[in-house]
Amino acid sequence: MTNNQMMKKTLNAIINRHFLSSSLTPVFTVELVLLALYFGISAFITTKTMNMLLDEAKQNIREISSREAQNINQQLKEISTFARLLQSEHQMFFENPESFGLPYGTPEFSVADNGVFYKTTYNGGSSLYYSSTTKITDKEHQKALKTEAFDPLFKDIVTNNPNVVQVYINTYDDMNRLYPFIEDVQKQFPASTNMEDFNFYYEADAKHNPTRGVVWTDAYLDPAGKGWMMSGIVPIYNKDFLEGVTGIDVTIEKFVDNILKLDLPWQASAFLVNKDGMILAMPEKVEDYLNLKELKAHAYGDDKLTTTIKKPEEFNLLKNQDEEVVAQLQKLFAGHADMVDFTARGNNFLLSQEIIQETGWRLLFLVDKEIVFEPVFELKQLARKIGYVVIFLMIVFYLGFVLYLVKKSHNLSTKISAPIANLANLSSEMVDNMETIEIKRMDSDIEEVSQLSNNFNTMVIHLKQLFANLEEARNTLEIKVEERTHELKEALENLKRTQQELVQSEKMAALGQLVAGIAHEINTPLGAIRSSVGNISKFVEQTLGQLPAFFDSLPKEQKQGFFALLQRSLQQETLFSVKEERKFKRALTRQMEQHDIKNAATIATKLVSMGIYDNIDTVLPLLKASNGADMIQTAYKLSGLQKSTQNISIATDRASKVVFALKSFARFDTSGEKVQATLIDGIETVLTLYHNQLKQGVEIIRNYAQLPQVMCYPDELNQVWTNLIHNALQAMNYKGTLEIEATIEKTDVLINITDNGPGIPDDIKQKIFEPFFTTKPPGEGSGLGLDIVRKIIEKHEGKITFTSTLGKTTFTVSIPI
Template identity: 40%
Template structure:
């Protein structure tokens, strides 16, 4: 069945045509949908069947358990009932013989049976244990022993009871021997500390200690008046006998005559076979347990070692087995007469019977999972049959759909593909089922007529398409040119807004050059005229110190704050006074101007000279000449940088080819143009990561940076913090421009890239700036993100592929 169930669907699948194996096949879709619906019905029927089976099974199981536990209880009780019946017979026979004996005292027989011992006891002759033949029948009797306690006065009445008991044990013993596996012994005790016993293999009366008190033994005491006031047959608790090496229970029946306790009949019952039957003989999947009414556990398949270790005193209530406790509570608290109850806590059924005699509970535990498993197997078989039926139905449905629908549809598909390929010849539709009289045939005729109409329409359409395509190409070229002009227009508009700032950026270094040139001219004339006198007044050593002073002044590039200059002056004045210079304040100003702020001891030869003021004046003028040339160089570089940035920004590349360009250089170009607006009240923060040049349109990207920076400065009203960062994440370079302006309200955030959308006053903006930005970024296969918080600022992040 497994082989056929696995191979049959595979063979069918291999027989399917390509149109069925296609994921979008109509046949496939129809069969799948029908299969799913039928499968759902099968599953629903299976589920209903499962619950129906469960309901019926529970009724059947309860009935089966009821019958089983009743029969089982009767069977297990039979041995105990037999034991009590034997005691009744023995009791009646004993009383009858006692009456017949009357006043006769068989002392001579007594003396032959018992002999006095040195320990003060009297015991039965060993020959009665080893074996003797009955005088009347000749039957060999073994296993009889007797014990009479120390220093007991043997009265006539005691002798009568002993002889009657001896004769009855002799008479009953052959029958008892047939039940050795269940009834190992039969004994009779008397209140005077006397015991006669039949027990093959166990010489109890010969081996018993001389000082033993039989009344203290549980199997004797259980029947005395104190423990058994009703004087009925009683049973001891279960115990493990070390002599017999077996579990047993003792049955004891007292015999009273005229209120006097004469003897107690007793015998033990071996329980190992009962335990074996209890544990091994059970319904499939169930187990049996036996316990007393007080909760002492007698037999359990998993607890026998624990029961033996406890000496038969394992109480369920004190155990750690919650399931066992639940069973005990449910059994003892069940309604009277109810045989099968449910243990809902552990999801099981309990079948209960009483073992008559000791009045023990015999319980069969039936896990309800057995019913669920059986119901599941039955439901699974129903499901299996349903799925086999489904497979057959799908197979039949497949061949019907294939012949009546799939093949005609495949012909339609082939004809459609030919017509889609502009094949309007007769061969394209000649295989269609035009002769069929059903809906498929009508569809084939309509399709054939449509093919003819399409041929005419396509011929007309081709001519119109050619004409429209030419017009569309002209419009696309015109729009492309307009877009480029619009970008350049935006760039020039931004440049126009920067003209005043750029002019200031150029005029400032020009003014610095003019001022430095004038200073250079004046100081140079004066210094050249004074050089001869300088070399006349200075010695060669002083000349060397003079030139060291100039070199130190030119090398020192440190610029001090006003506070630092004050501190340096105080230090220099103190140092000059310490060196004995007469006018330290005048020389201090000169040293500060020369950029010398400490350690003037090396210049003492010049300071102590009579022409020291003249010498230091010349040094100051020469230092000023050098600084003027440096200022001119810096101003030229600044103007050159502004002009280069302006030239780069104004450039318009019409080639449309990507080139490798540095993002940092582009950003610096734009920042240079905005330097005048930024330096007034903007704190500029740059965070650049070294990135290699990327393939891009650099001129268009400069327009992106211009528009974003311009918007950022306006959003901050040219006061605040502007952060420009370049980083890399995966395969993208990220340029993030953050301002500390008022942010973009949420309700207009989604509209900022919409063409002609602006929040500025009329005439201040076209509303195309960010639209152009987004189009340029899209052209680079990048993306632009906006993160804005009202009152805190806005970040525009441009992601460009590396």
């Protein structure tokens, strides 16, 4: 080995010697250990604090639940005391009815058309009802009369106890006396009622209540029209004969408002269940937790209750569909623990119970753990921020350290790069003067650089030969590239035309599926117009010719009153619901009957139809006139003209909207240039065309932000909305909820289309955008819809994504602004 060769060193040895002398490993390791210790100790302290807070919360909840249970028990005991007081008075009455008087005077009774014997007018006391199946003799008449003695105590209990809504007695012969007084009680109950069929009667009989004490019913639907309630009932015996049952009613709404509306720490909520797990009463917050809506009010309609209707099984916690929820409640109800961890709808709670001694019901308390741990979470967030500051300072330190290493390594890089730079200069000369470049030998004390110089000289020799061959080949290649470029341009134009034709074909296919529905949407307003025109024509034929003579026959004062009535009707544009119309008709009928107006019910119907439902003092002179019925009938016909013209206007607007949407959808833009457009307009166009499919069972939820106009191809985007909405409707089988959300995120407009269909199976999620892939039967889908959608979005430099789980699928379209 020569002396020159011994002085040469490898490049790897030089780099290792310089960088190992400034190793980062020890410092980096120490800093990592310190960070691990900091975050580990912080996590330990957080865990200990959370456990301490949880123990404190459990203790407080136990104390609060015990106190509130005693409070509720006291309120129920108060009602039970009233019930026993009523029991004592009523049993004394049936032993000696002659010793009781009539506190509000002699009431008036009558027999309704349906055979019901009832109290006709309010005299300050209760209403009375006798089933039509009961034969009213002097005995029954005397009972109805003498039991008026119950009313003062009934009234006192309802007036002085805010929890009580009504007090009553039901007797074995199907008599009902109830306070407060019910107007038209003969219509509230069925004509034929068997009191023994209701829980508020049979649960107090000898079979169910041998001790003859106070019994509390579960929640049931009140046949007297007060909605959902619970009752404290007692039997009324005359010696050993059950004369009837007396009850005190507390509605669920009263129970929630007056008893369960508690001011509890940690935003806790209380609700009440019976011993079998059936929810009796709960506030709104518990409704949200359990995904149930408390039953309070009830729309009775024309149906009368003939038997007990209790809460549906979905309110029974022990029959919940979630087996985990049932297991947790069974553990609590079995008495193995007075408090358990409870999970509902993804939220973690503490659930405790207390037994209401008076009724045996369970008072349950729910506390959200997240609220309990909120102070700890804030402390944890602060510790995390401090950790981030430490990390930032470490980064700053390492940046300074790196700068130091860069400076130190500069000497090494210079030593390595100087000879290589010489080779770079030679290579530059080689590019400009390949044929004349001179081969030079470079010496270096780095073995790799020396070897590189030798290889470079060898490469130059080969390149000179290859350069000559390349020059010759380049001339030939330029000609071939030009020809191939022309062919590719033609292919690209053909591809664009094909894609536009495919989009238009898909649009026309979708439009073909909607034709029947669109025809219905146009025919419906046309039918309304035809009907309204017929009404106007009928009026002209039958009434118009009679108007001059009619007006001539009216005195001046009646003319003024008639035109004032007509003007008031024409100014009324509000449409009433059926329930409101019935309410207004009853009120008007009573007012007119008080003024001895004949055919009051018929005239009330016409006035309400004209929009006149109150303040009839100005109309009374017309109604009392001998020709009042004729004036009301003529005014009723004239006001009908306005309604017909309104119907024509509404129907015309609807048809115009459908035609405009159809025109916008079917348009095919051949200019190929982007235009300013609002995305929501296109979505609404598609929804208008799908209106016939949507109105039968699909709820549309629109959440539109204020969107700017974007540069786009609106006709092609209409195809995007059509495909996504059509797929969503098919997934839901045209029954469900379709939610469309439009928002702005940074520089993009986001459109989310969500359905609550069964979702997309996991095994096909990766395939849905592939061309010709479809899950529909042959002949119902080409498999090109979502592939076309994706290409249109990419043409707009946007993106389309989706998420799908059981019961929820969302497609998100992002378009740049």
